[in-house]
Amino acid sequence: MVGYNLKLGWQSLRRTPVLSSLAIAAIALGIGVATTCVTIHYLLAGDPLPGKSDRLFYVRLDSWDPERPFDSDFPERPPNQLTYRDALAAVVESDIPARKAAMFRARLYLHPEGAQPFSADTRVTTRDFFALFAVPFRFGDAWSAEAEARGEAQVVLSAEINRKLFGEANSVGRTIKIDQQIFTVAGVLAPWRPALKFYDIHNGSERSPEEIYIPFALARPLGIVNAGNTSSWGQGWQTVDGKYDSEAVWLQGWVELESDSQKQAYQSFLDQYTDGQRAAGRFQRKNNNQLQPMRAWHQQEEAVPPSAKSLMVIALAFLGICAVNLIGLLLGKFLARAPEVGVRRALGASRAAVFVQHLVECELTAVGGGLAGILLSWGVLGVINRALEGDVHYRLDLPMIGTGFGLTLVAGLVAGLYPAWRICSVPPATHLKLQ
Amino acid sequence: MIRLEHLSKIYRAALVETLALRDLDLTVAAGEFVAVMGPSGSGKTSFLNVVGLLDGFDQGRYLLDGQDVSRLSDRDSSRLRNEKIGFIFQSFNLIPDLDVFDNVDVPLRYRGWGAKERREAILGALESVGLGARTKHYPAQLSGGQQQRVAIARALAGRPKLLLADEPTGNLDTAMAREILEMLETINEQGTTIVMVTHDPELARRASRQIHLLDGRLLDVAADHPRPLFAPTGDAAMTTFVS
Numbered sequence: 001m002v003g004y005n006l007k008l009g010w011q012s013l014r015r016t017p018v019l020s021s022l023a024i025a026a027i028a029l030g031i032g033v034a035t036t037c038v039t040i041h042y043l044l045a046g047d048p049l050p051g052k053s054d055r056l057f058y059v060r061l062d063s064w065d066p067e068r069p070f071d072s073d074f075p076e077r078p079p080n081q082l083t084y085r086d087a088l089a090a091v092v093e094s095d096i097p098a099r100k101a102a103m104f105r106a107r108l109y110l111h112p113e114g115a116q117p118f119s120a121d122t123r124v125t126t127r128d129f130f131a132l133f134a135v136p137f138r139f140g141d142a143w144s145a146e147a148e149a150r151g152e153a154q155v156v157l158s159a160e161i162n163r164k165l166f167g168e169a170n171s172v173g174r175t176i177k178i179d180q181q182i183f184t185v186a187g188v189l190a191p192w193r194p195a196l197k198f199y200d201i202h203n204g205s206e207r208s209p210e211e212i213y214i215p216f217a218l219a220r221p222l223g224i225v226n227a228g229n230t231s232s233w234g235q236g237w238q239t240v241d242g243k244y245d246s247e248a249v250w251l252q253g254w255v256e257l258e259s260d261s262q263k264q265a266y267q268s269f270l271d272q273y274t275d276g277q278r279a280a281g282r283f284q285r286k287n288n289n290q291l292q293p294m295r296a297w298h299q300q301e302e303a304v305p306p307s308a309k310s311l312m313v314i315a316l317a318f319l320g321i322c323a324v325n326l327i328g329l330l331l332g333k334f335l336a337r338a339p340e341v342g343v344r345r346a347l348g349a350s351r352a353a354v355f356v357q358h359l360v361e362c363e364l365t366a367v368g369g370g371l372a373g374i375l376l377s378w379g380v381l382g383v384i385n386r387a388l389e390g391d392v393h394y395r396l397d398l399p400m401i402g403t404g405f406g407l408t409l410v411a412g413l414v415a416g417l418y419p420a421w422r423i424c425s426v427p428p429a430t431h432l433k434l435q
Numbered sequence: 436m437i438r439l440e441h442l443s444k445i446y447r448a449a450l451v452e453t454l455a456l457r458d459l460d461l462t463v464a465a466g467e468f469v470a471v472m473g474p475s476g477s478g479k480t481s482f483l484n485v486v487g488l489l490d491g492f493d494q495g496r497y498l499l500d501g502q503d504v505s506r507l508s509d510r511d512s513s514r515l516r517n518e519k520i521g522f523i524f525q526s527f528n529l530i531p532d533l534d535v536f537d538n539v540d541v542p543l544r545y546r547g548w549g550a551k552e553r554r555e556a557i558l559g560a561l562e563s564v565g566l567g568a569r570t571k572h573y574p575a576q577l578s579g580g581q582q583q584r585v586a587i588a589r590a591l592a593g594r595p596k597l598l599l600a601d602e603p604t605g606n607l608d609t610a611m612a613r614e615i616l617e618m619l620e621t622i623n624e625q626g627t628t629i630v631m632v633t634h635d636p637e638l639a640r641r642a643s644r645q646i647h648l649l650d651g652r653l654l655d656v657a658a659d660h661p662r663p664l665f666a667p668t669g670d671a672a673m674t675t676f677v678s
Contacts, residue, residue, distance in 0.1 A: 347541050348593075
């Protein structure tokens with residue numbers, strides 16, 4: 001009977017082209033908007049590194065004011081960033097993690113040959129950053145461990161900035177002046193634009209990844225400071241040296257821990273480190289060193305902009321309104337067909353059979369609208385991506401197409417249940433004489 | 436085939452109750468051809484709806500082919516209607532968007548037969564009404580008589596035991612009406628019980644029995660034989676006229 005009901009549904013759609021088009025357009029609009037917003041939310045809230053994120057931990061040490069917690073609403077939470085000293089000693093200099101990265105965001109000036117200098121978004125970090133976060137390379141690689149140890153001035157360029165400076169050419173080995181220092185290009189990234197800047201959610205989680213990446217070892221020698229949030233409870237952090245030496249927190253620390261034992265070992269290391277610091281007069285609060293799994297960290301800090309969630313809820317409500325509006329259209333269409341339904345009932349169709357027949361027609365209408373809506377969503381996301389002027393950012397993948405299809409079926413059900421119930425409840429004898 | 440015992444049907448509106456059928460007692464044997472007559476509003480359609488399981492009733496008992504149908508669920512009564520009853524309507528009631536083949540196919544779809552079995556039944560039924568070559572025509576492309584023949588094929592395709600006809604020739608000219616009636620007689624001769632509602636006394640006389648309804652009551656049950664149009668009066672002139 002499914003095939004038969006589909007055939008009847010298709011015939012009905014063709015019989016009333018204007019009404020069918022209106023119904024399909026209503027669903028298409030609802031699905032288009034809903035799928036777009038759900039996709040944006042999904043990409044922002046989804047796992048940025050599937051299969052790996054559960055091994056990545058954000059390092060938090062409670063170096064804060066002994067008199068009051070970092071966050072008075074959540075006194076159990078340590079500061080959300082690290083001091084330079086702790087990032088260096090507890091992250092960079094530890095041999096326990098499989099990979100580790102201390103980092104901060106800065107803005108430095110690039111001086112291209114024969115062109116005006118311009119400022120570029122910069123990530124100052126350790127070489128493990130790229131492997132830790134599975135950053136794709138187009139040419140070359142991260143600077144080597146030896147280069148990092150020697151404090152060599154090497155740089156990794158984003159695909160975008162490489163295009164700007166060197167066209168599409170492989171620029172590995174070429175040099176570029178950054179601020180007052182000549183850097184050699186060690187690698188060029190492939191286009192990389194995660195929906196959420198998951199490795200630094202406190203300094204613009206919606207921003208694109210940085211344009212250039214330089215070694216952490218050069219940060220202090222070159223006097224580079226961050227362009228982002230700094231929190232401090234002590235004094236003297238306003239100068240460059242003060243920032244490096246004070247209790248100001250402005251760096252992020254990430255580690256990759258491959259097993260529970262490795263995690264326990266690193267946790268012990270952190271506790272011993274802060275015990276040592278306490279003996280030297282720092283860390284006057286009780287030990288509260290946390291290794292926060294990446295996704296838990298994002299969740300706690302509400303990394304996904306609340307507006308994305310609100311937008312998704314509004315879009316789903318809009319889809320609901322589209323579906324509810326469709327109820328009237330379908331009801332009118334079905335009730336006009338009551339005499340035919342009377343004949344079918346006389347010929348042996350049960351109430352349930354009539355109900356299913358009309359529900360299938362509703363779902364067929366919804367599927368037509370859903371397919372159009374998914375195409376609409378694809379187009380809208382393309383427009384959003386172009387407006388963001390980045391590489392492809394939001395895109396429909398299979399799970400999202402599946403979600404769009406699922407929403408379509410639900411919308412068809414919402415729109416169709418009442419009209420289908422009404423038409424199947426019509427007493428068959430009432431309309432037989434009118435046919 | 437049909438047994439009604441003290442059957443009553445009441446239509447209830449907000450303030451008014453209408454007794455459409457009153458205390459009907461009737462037995463129709465298998466293979467009978469019964470004509471139901473009566474003026475407009477006498478309850479003929481209500482009678483047909485109740486007998487055809489299209490409508491319920493309020494009091495009494497109804498046995499269809501030996502089965503008590505008084506308390507059947509919608510699913511069971513639909514199945515029984517599909518398997519045991521064929522309908523022929525005055526206005527044919529073909530579905531305009533379906534071609535002849537698909538119209539005849541409708542009851543068989545609800546029967547759950549396979550494609551091959553349905554096809555054989557449809558083509559057989561259409562052949563039997565002389566429309567085997569019109570399977571791809573739509574109702575609008577057929578004459579009234581042809582449409583009624585399609586309706587008969589649709590009613591017969593599922594091989595029902597009972598055929599309910601509601602003014603089957605009401606929308607047809609005399610020649611076509613005769614043709615349809617002959618077709619019904621043939622069907623009856625092959626063993627199908629027929630209950631036909633009609634206003635037309637000539638048609639009713641072709642039935643093996645007539646029953647008359649007035650204000651929902653069964654007035655009388657006529658003889659089991661076709662009756663002459665006029666009873667002999669002894670008047671010679673009248674006798675000559677009639678003969």
